Amino acid sequence: MKLAAFRRRISPRLNMQGKIFIAFALVTLLSIVSVTGIVYVNMRDTIKQNAVTSVLDSIRQADESLNIMLQEIDRLNTVVVSNKYAVIDTIMSPSEEISYEWFQEQKLITGFLSGLIDYKPYISRIAVVGLNGKVFFSGSPWIDRTFLETPTMDFILRNGSRHAYFKPVGTADAITVGREIRYNREAIGVVMVDLNYDFIKKTYAVKPTADSLLYVLDEQDEFVYATESAPSSAPSNETLVSVKQRFAGAGDAAEMKIDGRSYIVVRRQSAYTGWTTLALIPMDSLLSESTRIRNLMIEVSLIVFAVVLIGSLQMSSRTTIDIRRLKSMMTRVKDGNLSFPKTEIRTKDEIGELYHVFINMVEELKRLMEDIRNSEKKKREAELTALQAQIRPHFLYNSLNTIKYLAKLNGVPNIEEASGALIELMRGVLGNANEFLSVREELNYVASYVALEKYKFMEPIKLQTQIEDDELLACPVLKLMIQPLVENAIVHGVGPSGGVVLIRVFAEQGDLKIEVTDNGKGMTQERMDMLLGEPDASEQPSRFSGMGVRNVHERINRMYGEPYGVKLYSEPGLYTTAEVRFPLLGQTDQSWKEER
Incomplete structure (x- = not known):
């Protein structure tokens, strides 16, 4: 019971104001x-795309800078290996340490090497090592014949005349660029240039x-460069090698999860050195600013939402106050109180227009109720008048029957026939309220009409009827449809001189x-157009029925549309034909049954 009462209390609150408020919210x-x-x-996509674009551009610029530098070093190596006087002859010289000749050779080649690197701040050392144990160098660190047994020497010799790029194991401050020295198609030594590692960094x-990480790996998956001071959570070298292999065939950037942390991995491989650069950008660090902006947007959205809710509450209240007033007025009208005090609603919107329409409706309702009271009063008076008028047709029929009976007693057949025809004609016109009649009934009324009209003329009027099928006599047609056409044929056709009127009933398509x-005498086209056209003020209507040819045509055309109606055909001095086209309605037609 308490729950039902609570629902009844809160249910009225979900009115128009509540719906508008909820909709706005x-x-x-x-x-x-x-x-x-x-x-x-x-914003997240833009930040990630910008980061990828920026890193790719930076890596590309770094690769291009390193490639330019390596190309210059390669040219220095080419100068060294192609110098026969200072390099090749010195390596192949039979002089040994320590001798005057060896000292001269040392001075010559050292001066040559020093001249190559004096203006190259990124070169820390250039050395020429002969396979016969002779070692010459300029710069630091110190190098001697023990270098012949190192992996660097093996790597450079394996690459032959191709430029070799190698970071010696255990060396953290140089990258070696080497090339084999050949004479008479035989290797006699190597030339090496050590690149300052600070320049690489x-x-x-x-x-x-x-906290971004960047690594450079050579073609043997050895690390040429790695970000210094990498955090403890940084991926291991094995993981990075695996990432590089997973990236094979992929695009320049991809999102990957490495050791449980999401990264944007950017990869670029140098076409010159074959080195692969991997840049790892942590997603949480990259999107930290977007997270801050997201939180700020949420706060602003909440403030805007609260302001809109307050505004919508005020607006819905102002919008529905006139509706509530109008509802109160309608409730009074529903209870039958049409003389309530009007609450003026001055708004110019749809509610104001609805208020004025409602007031006009109430005023119109008052007027209609007054009209109904007057109509009821007049109706009672008309019922009394109609009761009195019911006697008149019966009195007229009885009087005509009396005349017919007296004419028969006195042997006056023409008066008897005229009285009987008039009785039948008036019974059909005044006593039958149906809109439809059968063709048979319509033809009977026409026969009664002709029986009356023939006494007006000197010559007799012959009425002939041709029925194609007797079943057509039962078909329904509009009441008084044939009589105006026959009247037109008698008055304007055969006239006083008499003649023949043929009525033909048939079905077609x-x-x-x-x-x-x-x-009769026929008629001109102008006369036919006048009969079917707009009515002329001077034209007299059909004297008996009040309907002319035009009325018959309009009645049929309005009810059934084109092409139904009346058409006239005439030849002056020969004939006139009025053709009526009407839908062939059967005995089962619903409208005919309702009329009957």
């Missing part, structure tokens, strides 16, 4: 969430975020056609 919330979500997602100092033809 939902639309606003949906709009804010949609806009905020779209902006945040686009400056070249690859690409850090879009503070699913329609009922009735033709009324006379052998």
Whole structure:
């Protein structure tokens, strides 16, 4: 019981104001969430795309800078290996340490090497090592014949005349660029240039975020460069090699999860050295700024949502106050109180227009109720008048029957026939309220009409009827449809001189056609157009029925449309034919049954 009472108390609150408030709240919330979500997602994508683009550009610039430097070193190596006087002859010289000749050779080749690197700050050492144990160098660190047994020497010799790039194991401050020295198609030694590692670190100092990681791996998956001071959570070397292999055939950037942490991995392989550069950008660090902006957007959205809710509450209240007033007025009208005090609603919107329409409706309702009271009063008076008028047709029929009976007693057949025809004609016109009659009934009324009309003329009027099928006599047609056509044929056709009027009833292409033809004087096209056209003020209507040919045509055409109606055909001095086209309605037609 308490729950039902609570529902009854809160249910009226979900009125128009509540619906408007909830609609505004939902639309606003949906709009804010949609806009905020779209902006945040686009911002994240833009930040990631910008980071990828920036890192790729930085790596490309670093690779190009390193390639330019390596190309210059390769040219220095080419100068060294192609110098026969200072290099090749010195390596192949038979002089031994320590002798005057060896000292001269040492001075010659050392001066040559020093001249090559004096203006190259990124070169820490250039050395020529002969396979016979002779070692010459300029720069630091110290190098002697023990170098012949190192992996670097083996690597350079394996690569032959191709430039070799190698970082010696255990060396953290140089990268060696070497090339084999050949004479008479035989290797006699190697030339090596040590590149200052600080230059490499400056070249690859690409850090879009503070905890980004960058690694350079050679073709043997050895690390040429690695970010210094990498955090303990940084991936291991084995993991990075695996990432490089997983990246084979992929694009320039991809999102990967490495050791449980999401990274954007950017990869670029140098076409000159074959080295692969991997840049790892942690997603959480990269998107930290977007997270801050997201939180700020959420706070702003909540404030905007609260402001919109307050505004929508005020607006819905102002919007529905006139509706509540109008509802109160309608409730009074429903209770039958039409003389309530009117609450003026002055707004110019739809509610104001509805108020004025309602007031006009109430005024009209008052007028209609007054009209109903007057109509009821007049109706009672008309019923009394109609009761009195019911006696008149019966009195007229009885009087005509008396005249007919007296004419028969006194042997006056023409008066008897005229009285009987008039009785039948008046019974059909005044006593039958149906709109439809059968063709048989219509023809009977026409026969009664002709029986009256023939006494007006000197010569007799012959009425002939041709029925194609007796079943057509039962077909329904509009009441008084043939009589105006016959009247027109007698008055304007045969005239006082008498003649023949032929009525032909037949079916054609699913329609009922009735033709009324006379052998009178005919009529011109202008006369036919006048009969079927607009009415002339001077024209007299049909004297008996009040309907002319035009009325018959309009009645049929309005009820059934084109091509039904009346058409006239005439030849002056020969004939006139009025053709009526009517839908062939059967005995089962619903409208005919309802009329009957």
